[in-house]
Amino acid sequence: MTFPVLLKKMPKVKKPKVKASKVPFFTHVAELRSGLYSYLLLLIISSIVGYLLQDKILKILLTPLNQPLYYTSPAGGFNFTIKLAIFFGFVVSLPFLVFQVLRFVEPAIPSEARFSVMSLLVSTSVLMLLGILFAYFVSLPAALHFLSKFSSGEVKSLISTSEYFSFVTRYLVGFGLLFQLPLIMIFINKIIRLKFSQLIGLERWVILVAFIVAAILTPTPDFLNQTIMAVPIILLYQLSVLIVWFANRGQTKEAVFIST
Numbered sequence: 001m002t003f004p005v006l007l008k009k010m011p012k013v014k015k016p017k018v019k020a021s022k023v024p025f026f027t028h029v030a031e032l033r034s035g036l037y038s039y040l041l042l043l044i045i046s047s048i049v050g051y052l053l054q055d056k057i058l059k060i061l062l063t064p065l066n067q068p069l070y071y072t073s074p075a076g077g078f079n080f081t082i083k084l085a086i087f088f089g090f091v092v093s094l095p096f097l098v099f100q101v102l103r104f105v106e107p108a109i110p111s112e113a114r115f116s117v118m119s120l121l122v123s124t125s126v127l128m129l130l131g132i133l134f135a136y137f138v139s140l141p142a143a144l145h146f147l148s149k150f151s152s153g154e155v156k157s158l159i160s161t162s163e164y165f166s167f168v169t170r171y172l173v174g175f176g177l178l179f180q181l182p183l184i185m186i187f188i189n190k191i192i193r194l195k196f197s198q199l200i201g202l203e204r205w206v207i208l209v210a211f212i213v214a215a216i217l218t219p220t221p222d223f224l225n226q227t228i229m230a231v232p233i234i235l236l237y238q239l240s241v242l243i244v245w246f247a248n249r250g251q252t253k254e255a256v257f258i259s260t
Helices: 003-009 025-052 054-062 076-108 117-148 161-178 181-191 196-201 203-217 223-259
Strands: none
Touching: 025 054, 025 076, 054 076, 054 161, 076 117, 076 161, 117 161, 117 181, 117 223, 161 223, 181 223, 196 203, 196 223, 203 223
């Protein structure tokens, strides 16, 4: 009897199947609840720090305006101080909140689109910071400069604390969210392979949508200020297209190398 025949007659040993350990859903919910409690504690502590640093924070926010603010109710100054402290606490504690949310949704993300939680957190924080800095140093001063042109010797601006606070926060948060576009496109490309030719074909629609979004988010009707907001969106789209093209090009080369 030859050796191959003996191998055929030998009983096959079945390898035990190792089941992947899955954490129950309610355990995830409990972890998220614990993380949210920690976030609320961090938010309170950061808000207290913001209250202690209110003079410096207010000076930073008023630098683009270069004029004092006014409140029109007895509690206006107190309300503005509390809003300023909470806003500072929210900005400081936001990365921790994003980290907790990413940890909760990570098991539901498809494996091919899964990122490292820390790398995703660092990426979205850096993009948010870049968007806020661009709004503060470029877009916001341009908008305020345009609006100041409508003042004259007979017509003076009396800007209230609440109106200026909502104006500034909308600008800063809006640009921070707009700068997440490259990360969103990379995430979509992980799930559905985006084609370079299709992305270039959509460019005209991206330009149209960029100016529509700028018209919605920009409280000033001038074309120059809307262009200042629309151009970064278009450039971010171009950068996203290049990143997607480079990522897909690398995967194609790897596939060819494996097939050969």
